[in-house]
Amino acid sequence: LFLTVFLGRPKIWVVFTYVQSISLGIFFSIQISSKLKFGDKTSPTPYVIGTPIGAIIGIGSGALIAGENLFTTNSNLLVVTASTVVFGTAVSYYFYSRHKMAESQSVLQEENILRLRNQQQLIEANLKLLQAQIEPHFLFNTLSNVLGLMDSDVENAKIMLDKLTQYLRITLKRTRQADTTLAEELDLLRIYLDIQSIRMGKRLNYRIDVADNLMDTNLPPLLLQPLVENAVKHGLEPKVDGGEVTISARADNNMLTLNVTDTGLGFQQNTISGVGLSNIRARLLSLFGEKSKLTITDNTPAGVSASFSIPAVTNNSYRQQLQKNNYD
Numbered sequence: 279l280f281l282t283v284f285l286g287r288p289k290i291w292v293v294f295t296y297v298q299s300i301s302l303g304i305f306f307s308i309q310i311s312s313k314l315k316f317g318d319k320t321s322p323t324p325y326v327i328g329t330p331i332g333a334i335i336g337i338g339s340g341a342l343i344a345g346e347n348l349f350t351t352n353s354n355l356l357v358v359t360a361s362t363v364v365f366g367t368a369v370s371y372y373f374y375s376r377h378k379m380a381e382s383q384s385v386l387q388e389e390n391i392l393r394l395r396n397q398q399q400l401i402e403a404n405l406k407l408l409q410a411q412i413e414p415h416f417l418f419n420t421l422s423n424v425l426g427l428m429d430s431d432v433e434n435a436k437i438m439l440d441k442l443t444q445y446l447r448i449t450l451k452r453t454r455q456a457d458t459t460l461a462e463e464l465d466l467l468r469i470y471l472d473i474q475s476i477r478m479g480k481r482l483n484y485r486i487d488v489a490d491n492l493m494d495t496n497l498p499p500l501l502l503q504p505l506v507e508n509a510v511k512h513g514l515e516p517k518v519d520g521g522e523v524t525i526s527a528r529a530d531n532n533m534l535t536l537n538v539t540d541t542g543l544g545f546q547q548n549t550i551s552g553v554g555l556s557n558i559r560a561r562l563l564s565l566f567g568e569k570s571k572l573t574i575t576d577n578t579p580a581g582v583s584a585s586f587s588i589p590a591v592t593n594n595s596y597r598q599q600l601q602k603n604n605y606d
Contacts (some may be wrong), residue, residue, distance in 0.1 A: 284357045287350060296340035296348060296358070298590075299513045304329050304366050315456030325370045333362045352353060397564070416470075416507075417442075423477050438476045445469045460527065460534075461493035463502055467525065470503070474510050481520025482510065487528045495534055497563055504558060505538040513542020513581055521581065529590050537585035539577050587606045 281293045307327030337358065341347055348354055370562050420442050427435035448466050464486055471484045505521060514521045521541035530533050555574065562570040577583040 280361055281348075281361030282357065284361075285354055287345070288348060291347065292344045292346050295344040296337065299340035299343060300362055300366070301369075302332075304332030304340065304370065306572075307332030307335065322374055323589075325374050329363075329370050330365045333359075333366060335480045337362075337588040357563075385468040400564070410505060419444075434476050438440075438473055441469050441476075445473070447456055453478065457496050458499045459493065460488065460495045460536075463497050463499065464493075464525070465502060465561055469504055470506065471523065477521060478510075478515065480606045482514055482516075483520075483522040485522065485524045486526075487524060492527050492529055492534070495529070497534075497536075497588075498561065501558060501561065501586065501588075502536055502538070505586075508584070509538055509540035509542065509582065513540040513544075517542050522603065532590050533587050535585055536591040537583060539581065539583045541577065544580060546574065558586065562588065 281297065282288070282290055285293065294553060295413065302574050308324050310330045311324035313525065420438065424435050426444070448462070448469070468486070472480070475482045475484070502525070509523050514523065522566065524537075524538070524539045528537075528539045555572065559572055562572060566588055570586065571584045573584070575583050
């Protein structure tokens with residue numbers, strides 16, 4: 279439209295042919311310049327080279343295709359040249375800027391991926407440290423109990439040693455996994471509670487109330503176990519007549535809530551230190567951010583109820599979930 283007005287209104291299809299030829303000439307010249315490595319991916323050099331060369335090629339090919347020469351006067355040549363420089367430069371700059379923005383976004387995405395990998399490595403390192411803190415303590419205590427039972431109750435000593443072997447076998451397998459399932463975590467907790475039941479006798483009872491359809495839900499390891507250990511160690515073991523530990527789970531609005539309830543001495547005496555609540559809170563924050571919640575309340579009529587809520591994930595790893603959360 280611009281050329282049609284300023285060239286004295288020639289045939290519009292002739293002008294259209296010239297404009298398309300010039301545009302395509304500039305486009306292909308820039309592409310060829312880029313392929314010939316004139317500058318890096320974010321360099322303006324291919325555009326600086328491609329725009330004038332493409333304009334010259336386009337003007338020549340336009341004349342051949344249209345069969346008419348627009349440059350009957352010097353003023354016409356000046357108008358076409360000026361419009362080619364102005365519009366060609368403006369459009370080339372637009373595409374150059376868009377390409378450079380895309381490159382910047384690509385670099386930013388790579389940095390986000392690297393940051394995410396570093397964050398995941400830190401989480402995994404913290405998990406290994408937590409395992410290193412928990413398992414030797416439980417192992418040594420159990421072995422001491424086995425030795426103590428060898429003189430008075432050989433049968434229970436054998437059962438406890440067998441349970442300990444199962445516990446260590448599952449734990450060794452789990453250390454090679456980024457995450458586990460609720461079913462696998464409950465299997466490990468059953469063994470742990472069976473060992474404690476041998477040691478405490480009738481003073482310890484436990485119940486697991488989890489629906490079958492939740493068993494395949496993914497669960498980061500060693501989130502549930504410290505709550506169970508805390509219930510036994512601080513709630514039931516100091517109590518003369520002991521009590522019961524109940525592990526339950528429910529899913530609601532794509533959230534999985536796990537609850538550990540005991541009928542022990544209560545919250546005031548049920549203190550936790552070292553690798554307890556602070557460690558669980560830190561891991562929940564690292565894995566899920568504000569999407570997770572840890573709650574500790576009094577249990578009626580006695581004991582403590584500890585629960586945490588996390589996004590429910592099935593047939594997926596929490597490494598992938600963590601990446602998705604960061605990208606979202």
